[in-house]
Amino acid sequence: MDHAPQPVLGPDVSETDSSMPDQTLYDVAAVEDVKEGEVLSIILKERPIALVCVGGEVHAVGGRCPHKGAPLRGRLHCRSKVHGDVIVCPWHKALFGVRDGKVKEPVAFASLPVYPVRLVEGRVLVGVSATKPAPVTRRMEDQSVLVLGGGAAAASAIYTLREEGFGGSIILIGDESSLPYDRPSLSKGIFLGGPDKVQPPLLLNEGFFAHHEITRVQGTVASLDCETRRVRLEDGRDYSADHVLITTGGRPVRPDLPGIGLEGVMTLHDVRDARDISQNITGEQAVILIGGGLTTLELASALRQKGAGVTVIAPDQVIPMEAQWGREVGRVLLRLHTDNGVAFITDSSVVGIYGTDRVEGVELADGMKLPCTHVLVAVGNEPCRGFLPDDVGTEPESGTTGIVVDDSMQVLPGIHAAGDVATFRHEGTFYRIEHWRQAQIEGRAAARSILGLPRQPMPMPWYWTQQFGKKLEYMGWGESFDRVLIEGDLGGFDFMAVYMKDQKVVALVSAGRSSAMARAAVDFEGFVEKEVRTVII
Incomplete structure (x- = not known):
């Protein structure tokens, strides 16, 4: 519940506390209303503010997550073994320090503002102007970092480097012209508004890159000499740095099927693919999706909402996500999709895509032919590591083609990797986790390793999906x-x-x-x- 604030003259309060800014403080709540473990939400001069009580002290920080604006209220004050008292965003699980408002874990790329608080006779008084954060001590000003790739892991690493005071040069090399953007939105229906509206939110804006003097280079990496840490691009340009961070992610697997190169066969990886889908698939067309994972299900949802006919072909997967989420939840997903007109074929596989100049349909292993106008393939991603020597970052027992890193996200001295391209070990098991928040967690961990900061435990992976x-x-x-x-x-x-x-x-x-x-x-x-x-x- 929001509380109407009552003004109290600033000097009457702040004169007894030299750390308090000389500003009007407002009576916003009773101290007893700010309960341990809960976040009390108030509105102060149109500013959402979250009040948190820790050991009898009350702290005030911004009341909305800077990532997507999620309201911070209710049972969101937690005690982290690593970070101490934090507020956690309910939508995408960003963690913020209660006392300093700083991002402790992604996905946010901005801290919460911190407001002055004074307790007087059982009441909580809060100032409307945020306190200035303590200046960051610059370090490693004579060092340089080269970040390869332009996704979530890259953005998180760059943000963390500057947030933690890295004062050296940073160069970001990516093959897209866009700044790092919110890639998960691509499969969740961003293309429903038309190709001119397919612009996913940026993770870091132009202002951030300019203010923090980060150089952007568009190009494709051809090779990396790990000993000299020198990168050569396909157009012949080359760059070197004291530290190289590989965040090149993955590319969609295109199965070796007859007709896979026909016009109308699509994958979804970047914003260009989303614009193609938006422009070329209409509500009157029939689309076949090959694959049975979450990306497939999200695309099926979005395309059905666009009006297209959708058939999902997922051999040996009678119930969607059963292996990952169990039969009970899988049946709910299946019913959600079939109730919305999605058809599933699970007892046969695609052996070919037919058509003359463009897609006309698919042929199944049982001989059945299904006509369609488009085929979307979503059968997994392969790590983008072709620029590396074959013997770098490989470990046969890992069971993956990702770049194997140690506990500090390091491949070799001066070479780190993070995100979808990286494979790490957790409690004896190798993992290559292709999810958005995990990529940002790893990017942050790699940046901290470059800075020589203490290693923090890898949090348990979390991801979400939106369907219908x-x-x-x-x-x-x-x-x-x-x-x-x-x-x-x-x-x-x-x-x-x-x-x-x-x-x-x-x-x-x-x-x-x-x-x-x-x-x-x-x-x-x-x-x-x-x-x-x-x-x-």
Whole structure:
């Protein structure tokens, strides 16, 4: 609930505290209303502000996440083993320090403003002007960093380097003309508004690059000499630096099928692909999607909302996402799609795409031919690492073609990797996780490693999907499970699913429980013990 503030003369209060800015403070709440573990939301002079109580002290920070504007209220004040007292964004799980407002974990690329607070006779007084953050101590001014790739991991690394005081030169080399942008929005229907409106939100704007003196270079990397840390581009230009960070991501796999090169066969990787889809696929056309993962399901949702006929061909996957999310949640997804007109073929596979100059249809292994106007292929991504020598960042036991890094995201001295291209080890298992928040977590970890800052534990991966207006969230390492417990209403998309292996909770999937998942993102084990085992198990 928002509280109407009452003004109190600034000098009457601030004269007794030299650290308090000389400004009018407003009586906004009773101290007893600001409860430990909860965030009290107020509006002060049209500014949303979040009040948090820690050990009897009240702190005031911005009341909306700077990433997408999520309101910060309710049970979002948590205690992190790594970061101390934090506020966590319920939408995309960014963590902010309660005392300094700083980003502790992505996905936000701006800190929360911090407002002056004074407690007087059981009341909370707050100033309307944010306090100036402490200046960052510049370091490593004689060093240089070369970032290869222009996605989420690159943006997170660049932001972290400057946020933590890196004073040397930074050059970003990417093959797209655009600044780093919000790639997940591409499959979630951004192309529904027409090709001229397909512009995903930027992660870092032009002003950030200019203010922080970051050089951008458009080009494709041809080779990297790891010993000299020299990068050569396909057009012959070359660059070198003290530190190289590889964040080149992945590219969609195009299966070796007859007709795969026909016009009308598409993949979705970047904004150019989204514009093609928006321009060329209309509501009167029939589209076949090859693949059964979340990208496929999100595209099916968006294309059906555009009016196109959609058939998903996913061999050996009778229930979508069953292997990852279990039969119960998979059935709900299946019903959501079939109720909205999506057809599924799971008992046969595509053996060819036919047509003369462009796509006319697909042929299945059982001989059936399905006419269509477009084919969208979403069967996975392969890491973009062709510019590296074959013996760099490889480890046969990893079971992946990604670039293998150590606990500090380092491949070799002076060479780091992060994001979809990187493979890391967690508790003895290799992971290459292709999700947006994870890429930013890894980019931040690599930047901290370059800066020589202490290593922080890798948080449990989290991702979300939006299909036909329903949002589902997953948290876990993708471990196998032998039991699924569900609390809530599956059909109404208001539930928490708990995945267990030998009595251990290994993952969560939820809908309509964003605040609970936010708390789990800060301290998974603590959340399981305090909230899951007492309510669900």
